[in-house]
Amino acid sequence: MTERPIIGPNPLDPRLTRSVSGRDHTGATVDLRVVEERPLTIFLNSQEVVTAMTIGDYPEYLALGFLRNQGMLGPEETVTGVDYDEELETVVVRTASRTTYEEKVRKKTRTSGCAVGTVFGDMMEGLEGLVLPDTPVRTSWLYALAHQINRMPSLYLEAGAIHGTVLCHQDRPLVYMEDVGRHNAVDKIAGWMMLEKADPADKILYTTGRLTSEMVIKTAMMGIPALASRSGFTAWGVEIARQVGLTLIGRMRGRRFVCLSGDHRLVWDADPELVAEEGSRHRRKGAQDE
Amino acid sequence: MTERPIIGPNPLDPRLTRSVSGRDHTGATVDLRVVEERPLTIFLNSQEVVTAMTIGDYPEYLALGFLRNQGMLGPEETVTGVDYDEELETVVVRTASRTTYEEKVRKKTRTSGCAVGTVFGDMMEGLEGLVLPDTPVRTSWLYALAHQINRMPSLYLEAGAIHGTVLCHQDRPLVYMEDVGRHNAVDKIAGWMMLEKADPADKILYTTGRLTSEMVIKTAMMGIPALASRSGFTAWGVEIARQVGLTLIGRMRGRRFVCLSGDHRLVWDADPELVAEEGSRHRRKGAQDE
Numbered sequence: 001m002t003e004r005p006i007i008g009p010n011p012l013d014p015r016l017t018r019s020v021s022g023r024d025h026t027g028a029t030v031d032l033r034v035v036e037e038r039p040l041t042i043f044l045n046s047q048e049v050v051t052a053m054t055i056g057d058y059p060e061y062l063a064l065g066f067l068r069n070q071g072m073l074g075p076e077e078t079v080t081g082v083d084y085d086e087e088l089e090t091v092v093v094r095t096a097s098r099t100t101y102e103e104k105v106r107k108k109t110r111t112s113g114c115a116v117g118t119v120f121g122d123m124m125e126g127l128e129g130l131v132l133p134d135t136p137v138r139t140s141w142l143y144a145l146a147h148q149i150n151r152m153p154s155l156y157l158e159a160g161a162i163h164g165t166v167l168c169h170q171d172r173p174l175v176y177m178e179d180v181g182r183h184n185a186v187d188k189i190a191g192w193m194m195l196e197k198a199d200p201a202d203k204i205l206y207t208t209g210r211l212t213s214e215m216v217i218k219t220a221m222m223g224i225p226a227l228a229s230r231s232g233f234t235a236w237g238v239e240i241a242r243q244v245g246l247t248l249i250g251r252m253r254g255r256r257f258v259c260l261s262g263d264h265r266l267v268w269d270a271d272p273e274l275v276a277e278e279g280s281r282h283r284r285k286g287a288q289d290e
Numbered sequence: 291m292t293e294r295p296i297i298g299p300n301p302l303d304p305r306l307t308r309s310v311s312g313r314d315h316t317g318a319t320v321d322l323r324v325v326e327e328r329p330l331t332i333f334l335n336s337q338e339v340v341t342a343m344t345i346g347d348y349p350e351y352l353a354l355g356f357l358r359n360q361g362m363l364g365p366e367e368t369v370t371g372v373d374y375d376e377e378l379e380t381v382v383v384r385t386a387s388r389t390t391y392e393e394k395v396r397k398k399t400r401t402s403g404c405a406v407g408t409v410f411g412d413m414m415e416g417l418e419g420l421v422l423p424d425t426p427v428r429t430s431w432l433y434a435l436a437h438q439i440n441r442m443p444s445l446y447l448e449a450g451a452i453h454g455t456v457l458c459h460q461d462r463p464l465v466y467m468e469d470v471g472r473h474n475a476v477d478k479i480a481g482w483m484m485l486e487k488a489d490p491a492d493k494i495l496y497t498t499g500r501l502t503s504e505m506v507i508k509t510a511m512m513g514i515p516a517l518a519s520r521s522g523f524t525a526w527g528v529e530i531a532r533q534v535g536l537t538l539i540g541r542m543r544g545r546r547f548v549c550l551s552g553d554h555r556l557v558w559d560a561d562p563e564l565v566a567e568e569g570s571r572h573r574r575k576g577a578q579d580e
Contacts, residue, residue: 018525022550025429027558032548037503037524053503053526139315160541161500161522180502180524210451212470213327213343232451234327234470235308236343251450258322260312268317 007192008176009057011158016055033159037180042066043092044073047102054184055155055162058177059084061191062184063091069190069218071126072101079194127217132225132245133201139257140270142228144171145206146252152176156208165189166206167198167224173206182209186218193222200224211237211250220244226265228252233260297482298466299347301448306345323449327470332356333382334363337392344474345445345452348467349374351481352474353381359480359508361416362391369484417507422515422535423491429547430560432518434461435496436542442466446498455479456496457488457514463496472499476508483512490514501527501540510534516555518542523550 010016017033024030041051042063049072054062060082067073078096085091145168155162155178163182167175167189177188186207193200200223207215207229213236219227220240226247233250238260241248247262255275259266300306307323314320331341332353339362344352350372357363368386375381435458445452445468453472457465457479467478476497483490490513497505497519503526509517510530516537523540528550531538537552545565549556 020523020525020528020550022548023553023556024549025545025547025562027556030548032523032550034523034525034528034550037526159522161502161524180500210470212451232449233310233322233324234451235310235324236327238310238324255315257315258312258320259314260310260322260324263313266313266317272315 006174008152009154009164009178011153011155013057016057016155017159035155035159035162035180039089041088041090043090044099044101045092045094047105052184053180055179058188058191059091061177061188061195062179063093063191064194065187065190065192066184067093067101068194069187069221071221073099124217127220127240127244130220130223130244132220132223134265135202135225136267137204137226137247137249137265138170138267138269139272141168141171141204142249142252142257143255143270143275145173145204145228146230148173149176149206154178164208167193168204168206169202170204174203182207183214183218186215186222190218190222204228207231210234211241211248213237213240216240216244216246216248220246226262228257296464298442299444299454299468301443301445303347306347306445307449325445325449325452325470329379331378331380333380334389335382335384335392337395342474343470345469348478348481349381351467351478351485352469353383353481354484355477355480355482356474357383357391358484359477359511361511363389414507416511417530417534420510420513420534422510422513424555425492425515426557427494427516427537427539427555428460428557428559429562431458431461431494432539432542432547433545433560433565435463435494435518436520438463439466439496444468454498457483458494458496459492460494464493472497473504473508476505476512480508480512494518497521500524501531501538503527503530506530506534506536506538510536516552518547 017035019031020034021029021031036055037053038056039051040054040059042049044067064082077099079093080096081094083092149166154164156164162178162180163185164176164178165185166173175189175192177185179185203224204226205219205224210231211229211233216237217240228249230252231250238248241261245262247265249257249259251258255272307325309321310324311319311321326345327343328346329341330344330349332339334357354372367389369383370386371384373382439456444454446454452468452470453475454466454468455475456463465479465482467475469475493514494516495509495514500521501519501523506527507530518539520542521540528538531551535552537555539547539549541548545562
């Protein structure tokens, strides 16, 4: 019944974790596996955009998804290449013609000198006129997803200190990405969706992190109508979710959850009394970053 | 025995949380308190530097600490004013003369157009030649700190979805800051230290978040020789801590912890067998963001 996702974390990849020696509370020497964290500089054509700190898997997805979620790479752009250079720690995303973002940076440079301030404004801009589809979300799916995701192989269970985001279809996890920053994990999923031309309308996004404005904006930018998490909410995250009509479900623990936006999509088809409470190992996995 | 810190979170401040209505797993209507998250744009003189997402308390500390920790405001600069405008959501930090950072931005603008890429480089630059003092860290202090911090009034216990960072002297918490981003909580402490001219040499920094490169760099920039957390490590965080000789203690849970850097400062003066294991409420508080 528990199917493997199409793409999932590979806890055995030697590039993603490292064994480090230290001393424990008794003074004894211990070896611990810790996750890697390396810089990756993303270019849009010849424009350097940002240096992200990442575990380093799926750099192409990360670059594409980041640019898309920031509104720097619109759906109208034709991507002609995504070149990852492991040695230089760079990804260059190439488009057929100069993007609106590059034009803006060029103009902005002439006036105030730095384009940092425009990024957030552009993200909200990308949400104007957005209509998310009214796909139903069954509570039985939410319980099934939490159950499966908590048991999947992951770097979290191996080394801790990492966030997970999972793209789901109904009760089935499809793509599970992990990263030191939860925004990176989401961006990698966005990049995968772009390259696979995946339809967002019938998807649910699951995250181990908090439901902040940033997470809500990214989910909406991806066109996904529902975002679920075991962690909590911020007020602005809720406000933006309500503005764009996104279904926002948080504090999923065992049989409990709270929906603070878009409950018109929810179908209460599961009897909470029949949902098992969780063991402590899985409680830990989900509790990250609340 | 448990003294109140000099400055701590104020869970009752109506500006920091909001009550939001939603529906729970049974379909019943529920009210939930959620933390605020608002933009704050930081200026260094006339140069716009960044827009941070923050809960909004202590904006002046946040601005000062951010600029200091990013290496944009050196110890040699004379701060002549810190002006917070609640309506515009801005803080302007003014210095007696133009800062090196502003000069760099001006030069960079003429060449490649955006200064984003320099930020990280400058942070590492600020660590060159840094020598952290060999102040001892007693394990009995670590246990005492964890015990007190877990029981302090906090927005986390009130509304969740928030990080805490605590400046400590030996076994005593001095300043407890919370924010939606753990980097903001640390920056607010750095700002407080600047204004109070607090000596970092005999301090320990405690965070609820993960021990990433960013957290290690900020702690070192502040001149604090020890950083402790209940959460886990990243490989690069450990590597930088070892380079600068910072004591890095993670996975503090009840009697257990692991030290992956700078264990020469540790004095094992407590018998772990005598340290009580924790109740589930406090376990939750600390588990945030692992």
